[in-house]
Amino acid sequence: MKQFIIERNVPGASQLNAEQLRDISAKSCAVVAGLGKPYNWVVSYVAGDKLYCVHEAESADVIYEHARDGGFPADLVTEVTARIGPQTAELA
Known part of the structure; x- marks a missing residue:
């Protein structure tokens, strides 16, 4: 699967x-369970x-769904x- 960053205003x-955060x-978890997609x-x-x-x-289409x-x-x-992160600098 691809990874996506989603910005929500x-x-x-x-x-x-x-x-409210729990709700x-x-x-979100209920929608994920009902998607029927990875x-x-x-x-x-x-x-x-x-x-x-x-x-x-x-795909991004599934994110939007x-x-x-x-x-x-x-x-x-x-x-x-x-x-990337701090460890990326150590690879050089």
Whole structure:
């Protein structure tokens, strides 16, 4: 599966409480279970008025399907083409 970064504009996202975040998470998991396609939610970050999510699927179309079925915004979906970190510098 390919990995994607999803940017979701959610005004007030950083003010969501634990119960609201749990409800969003449960809805996402239910939609994943009902897709009938390979799909993996890796992690999401709440920052300011945005959620940045890392999901795995066979295509961006499946990412958009998850968003549509869950009622989640998917304002920008970008395929991850490489991963780097501090350890990348050690490869040189």
